[in-house]
Amino acid sequence: MITRLIFFIGFFLVLDIYLFSSISPVFSKGSIGNKLFNIIYWLISFIIYSIIFYVFINFDKRTPSVHFNNEILISSLMTIVFFSKFFALFPIILDDIIRVFRFFGNFFIDDPNRSSHFNIGRLKFLKNTSLFIGSTVIISMLGGIIFGRYNFKTKHVKLKLKNWASKLQGFKIVQISDFHLGSFNSIEKLEEVVDLINNENADLVVFTGDLVNNFHNEALPYVKSLSKIKSKYGNFSVLGNHDYCDYVGWKRNSKKWKENFSKMLQLHKDIGFDLLLNESREILIDNQKFNLVGVENWGAGNFNKDGDLDKAMSFVDDNFPTILLSHDPSHWTEQVFNYKKRIDLQLAGHTHGLQFGIDIAGIKWSPVKWRYKQWSGLYNKLDKYIYVNTGVGHLAYAGRIGIMPEITVLNIS
Numbered sequence: 001m002i003t004r005l006i007f008f009i010g011f012f013l014v015l016d017i018y019l020f021s022s023i024s025p026v027f028s029k030g031s032i033g034n035k036l037f038n039i040i041y042w043l044i045s046f047i048i049y050s051i052i053f054y055v056f057i058n059f060d061k062r063t064p065s066v067h068f069n070n071e072i073l074i075s076s077l078m079t080i081v082f083f084s085k086f087f088a089l090f091p092i093i094l095d096d097i098i099r100v101f102r103f104f105g106n107f108f109i110d111d112p113n114r115s116s117h118f119n120i121g122r123l124k125f126l127k128n129t130s131l132f133i134g135s136t137v138i139i140s141m142l143g144g145i146i147f148g149r150y151n152f153k154t155k156h157v158k159l160k161l162k163n164w165a166s167k168l169q170g171f172k173i174v175q176i177s178d179f180h181l182g183s184f185n186s187i188e189k190l191e192e193v194v195d196l197i198n199n200e201n202a203d204l205v206v207f208t209g210d211l212v213n214n215f216h217n218e219a220l221p222y223v224k225s226l227s228k229i230k231s232k233y234g235n236f237s238v239l240g241n242h243d244y245c246d247y248v249g250w251k252r253n254s255k256k257w258k259e260n261f262s263k264m265l266q267l268h269k270d271i272g273f274d275l276l277l278n279e280s281r282e283i284l285i286d287n288q289k290f291n292l293v294g295v296e297n298w299g300a301g302n303f304n305k306d307g308d309l310d311k312a313m314s315f316v317d318d319n320f321p322t323i324l325l326s327h328d329p330s331h332w333t334e335q336v337f338n339y340k341k342r343i344d345l346q347l348a349g350h351t352h353g354l355q356f357g358i359d360i361a362g363i364k365w366s367p368v369k370w371r372y373k374q375w376s377g378l379y380n381k382l383d384k385y386i387y388v389n390t391g392v393g394h395l396a397y398a399g400r401i402g403i404m405p406e407i408t409v410l411n412i413s
Contacts, residue, residue: 009049012082016045019085022092023127048081072183076398080141088134091126144355144399150189152392153404154196158411161321161344162383165288168412174202174231175408177327177349178210178240178391182218183398191225193392193407198230200409204283205231207273208349209240209297209327213395214248216263226271233283237273238294239264240327240350241303242395276325278308280316291322293343299350300330309335318342329374332386346386347410351375353390353403366403376403 020041024034164171174197184190197205212218219226229235243264250257268275276294283292293316298307307326316322318341326336329348336346353359353376357366368375372388379386390406 009052012085013049015085015089019089019092019130022089022096023130044081048078052078072185072394072396072398075396076141076145079397080138083141084134084137087137088130090133091129095126140401141397141399144397144401146399148355148400148402148404149394149398150186150192151400151404152193152196152407154200154407154409156409156411157378157387158413159345159378159380159385160413161385162342163319164290164321164412167286167288168290171204171412172200172202173204173206173323173347173410173412174200175206175208175347175387175389175410176392177208177389177406178352178393178395179207179219179222180210180213180242180391180393180395181222182213182215183394184222187222187225190222191228194225194228196407198228200407202231202409203285204233204292205229205235206292206325206347207235207237208325208347208389209238210242210349210391210393211237211240211267212264213242214245216260216267219267223267223270229272233285234281235271235273236281236292236294236325237268237275238325238327239275239277239296239306241297241299244297244304244306246304276312278306278312280312290320291316291318292325293322294325295331297327298331298335299328300334303328303330307331309339313339313341313343316341321345323347329372329386329388333373336386337381337384342384344384347389348374348386349389349391351388351390352395355394355397355400355403357401357403359403 024037176197245257245260265275278295280291280293283290293312295307295309295312297303298305321344322342324336324343324346326346326348328350332346332348336343351368351372354366354368358364364376366375374386374388376388376390387408387410389408390403392405392407394400
């Protein structure tokens with residue numbers, strides 16, 4: 001934890017010094033403007049670094065509040081400040097790269113017209129460009145907090161599954177994912193989500209992981225609200241990578257880890273979710289059936305791989321359609337699609353759509369697509385499907401820009 005803290009602060013301190021040294025020459029040395037700029041710039045930076053230090057040191061000692069979640073708002077402000085500074089550096093870095101090439105080029109090309117004097121006009125242009133970019137980032141991210149954070153959208157999706165029973169035509173599954181309840185600060189907003197779910201009169205409700213950010217107690221203020229979720233044939237859930245408390249420096253199977261994880265499992269029961277831990281359920285309706293399978297989190301790369309598909313599918317009769325709940329969409333590419341037993345549909349979450357991107361009139365884009373091939377919406381390959389829900393909640397940054405919090409209604413035939 002301390003190593004990460006030192007690296008984090010050190011990295012951004014280097015960026016801070018670089019940005020400061022690039023912009024400060026615009027002001028005349030010793031002038032009032034120069035002094036004010038120096039004081040304001042480093043005062044803001046000092047406050048931010050102090051907050052980072054405080055949050056890191058007290059990370060696992062906090063008490064969640066439904067009235068004002070200090071940690072998520074603080075982390076959001078830090079994110080806004082750092083992103084605005086980071087993007088403000090782009091024109092300066094680009095100019096410095098050009099200047100480096102010119103510097104080395106001068107060894108080979110003798111240009112009598114070149115000037116060795118510092119171009120203050122060019123620097124002012126760069127400063128104004130940087131300020132414009134930084135301001136745009138700040139305004140956009142503040143807008144994401146004010147207008148995007150709780151702008152819940154219900155998406156209706158129709159799909160046909162192979163061998164789906166005729167008597168189950170129009171079967172309605174509502175999928176929700178990634179509540180991250182440690183980031184919520186409003187029971188009223190969560191109950192708005194519950195109302196949107198219940199208004200769909202679902203046959204089945206499924207939750208595809210990340211109930212909390214880290215600790216079970218983040219969910220305690222919201223259990224009563226979530227227990228109001230209704231469906232005709234049951235509510236089912238799986239765990240996501242954040243439900244294992246792996247990001248706070250606790251060792252797996254330590255006393256406090258076991259206690260937290262045990263209470264996490266109990267939370268699903270208290271909410272009314274049938275938590276599937278590498279296991280399956282046979283959904284039988286009017287003598288027609290399909291398989292519902294759920295695995296623990298399995299993610300490519302450094303993410304935990306607690307999911308055991310063999311164990312979960314051991315009692316599955318693949319003469320009937322199979323729907324899999326698995327939090328991470330990379331599982332589909334790595335294991336699920338080519339699994340020895342047919343899996344018709346995987347329902348996943350995890351990506352959040354990076355909480356930033358475009359999703360308008362069929363145009364969909366987010367930088368997260370460079371990390372996940374399947375990052376939002378429905379994907380079909382050889383009549384096998386995966387649907388990736390971009391989540392109800394948020395993490396680190398308490399807002400959404402372009403990619404809104406989602407409730408998915410799947411109409412299967």
